[in-house]
Amino acid sequence: MRDAVEVINGFAARGGAVAALTRDGDRRWVLGDPASVSAALGVVAADAIEILAGVRSGALALCASPTCRAAFFDTSRGRTRRWCDMNTCGNHEKKARRKARRG
Ligand SMILES: [Zn+2]
Structure with missing residues (x-):
């Protein structure tokens, strides 16, 4: 479990994606230009943290x-x-x- 936590935290820390607020009041991830795999994995990691921590x-x-x-x-x-x-x-x-x- 400790290794998985470190992997998730590592991808979340170096992801590079930015959360943005849409005009409809939703959150949208901006992956950068050009979008990178690292940024996409950062979004996955951020979502995983919210789910596993019970935020959602x-x-x-x-x-x-x-x-x-x-x-x-x-x-x-x-x-x-x-x-x-x-x-x-x-x-x-x-x-x-x-x-x-x-x-
Ligand atoms: Zn199915």
Whole structure:
């Protein structure tokens, strides 16, 4: 665990991305010009710190699709979200269930 914490903190410290406020009141990351992999990893690390430290309201979950199992951050009320993305895995699962019912 200590090594993982150091890796996350290291990427967060040297990332170089800057948080910016949008006119809609959202946060947007500015990766620099040209954008670098280091800046992108810094954003991932900053997000990981917020999630692991409990700053964000939500829960880590795994996609219910047996062929995906991607990790996602569930911010739904009641934490009942099942798929990483409704347009991909969610629709695949719905279609599969419909097909199975029809036989
Ligand atoms: Zn998925």
